[in-house]
Amino acid sequence: MTETSLAHFKRHRFPAEIIAHAVWLYYRFPLSFRDIEDLLAERGISVSFQTVSEWAAKFGVKFAHQLRRRSRGHFADKWHLDEMVVTIKGKKYWLWRAVDTNGYVLDALLQSRRNKAAAMRLMRKLLKDQGTAPRVMVTDKLRSYSAAKSQLMPGVEHRSHKGLNNRAENSHLPVRRRERRMMRFKSARQCQRFVSAHGQIANLFLLHRKYLTAADHRQLRAHVISTWREIASSIGA
CATH class of the missing domain: 3.30.420.10 (Ribonuclease H-like superfamily/Ribonuclease H)
Incomplete structure (x- = not known):
């Protein structure tokens, strides 16, 4: 775990990496807050589904805002x-x-x-x-x-x-x-x-895999994950 991943959002006791991972799970996959609570618990992270809900509401919009700013002007006409x-x-x-x-x-x-x-x-x-x-x-x-x-x-x-x-x-x-x-x-x-948060986060992970070789897909996926972590680490509370 890098020094960046150990960063904390202000007034939050959990590391930014854990909060960003929970938000990513919620918007990336069709999971409920209770599902995410169980997935985090399996990794030894004890957090309630209500807390996950608060994280998704608070940080999902912030992450989406950063993604929207980055993508402006890059869409098809x-x-x-x-x-x-x-x-x-x-x-x-x-x-x-x-x-x-x-x-x-x-x-x-x-x-x-x-x-x-x-x-x-x-x-x-x-x-x-x-x-x-x-x-x-x-x-x-x-x-x-x-x-x-x-x-x-x-x-x-x-x-x-x-x-x-x-x-x-x-x-x-x-x-x-x-x-x-x-x-x-x-x-x-x-x-x-x-929907405001889900659309922008879904854009980031839309890789059009059928047009990529396996090696290109892995490289692009690694870049996307790196971008997500960069955005998550730059958000204050």
């Missing part, structure tokens, strides 16, 4: 936008999501409406965060996208077809799996906080 329904305490919400053509999550935004105003809010956020407009935008046939795009990005090519948007639809699957594992989201705030 073809964006796929889509929305899925999420039911929270009997109320229907819409989770709007944007990914690039390589499957990297650009952003996810939970909203109570599925209309032009909601589409515009997502697009404004994307333009602000990415700093540039896409070359091509791909959506399903929801007319709200066309109305919002014509006002915010009139010069961008828009392809509206259900069959062209599988990239965005597939990006919803990890969240659906987590939603089932968590027995639904407990609040809109919890849902937004989770």
Whole structure:
């Protein structure tokens, strides 16, 4: 264990390495807080699932913020936008999501409406965060996208077809799996906080393995893990 790994976050008695590992387990795999408690216990680390929950909520957003800053400007210029329904305490919400053509999550935004105003809010956020407009935008046939795009990005090519948007639809699957594992989201705030962190952390570990040799995959995975540890060690509390 290196000197860096022994660093502590302020006001936390566990080393930063352990906290970062617990947060990584939660956002990287479809595990519950109790699952992570057991995994840590097997390694001789006694920590409650409530503490793991607090770590995930506090540090997940911070790690995601660092990853978002690093990745700005590195996404493809073809964006796929889509929305899925999420039911929270009997109320229907819409989770709007944007990914690039390589499957990297650009952003996810939970909203109570599925209309032009909601589409515009997502697009404004994307333009602000990415700093540039896409070359091509791909959506399903929801007319709200066309109305919002014509006002915010009139010069961008828009392809509206259900069959062209599988990239965005597939990006919803990890969240659906987590939603089932968590027995639904407990609040809109919890849902937004989770998807904001989950998308950026998932981007870091999206390696497109089928295009890599075994040696290249191991090298890239080692680099990704090193990046994660670097980010975790640089976060204060």
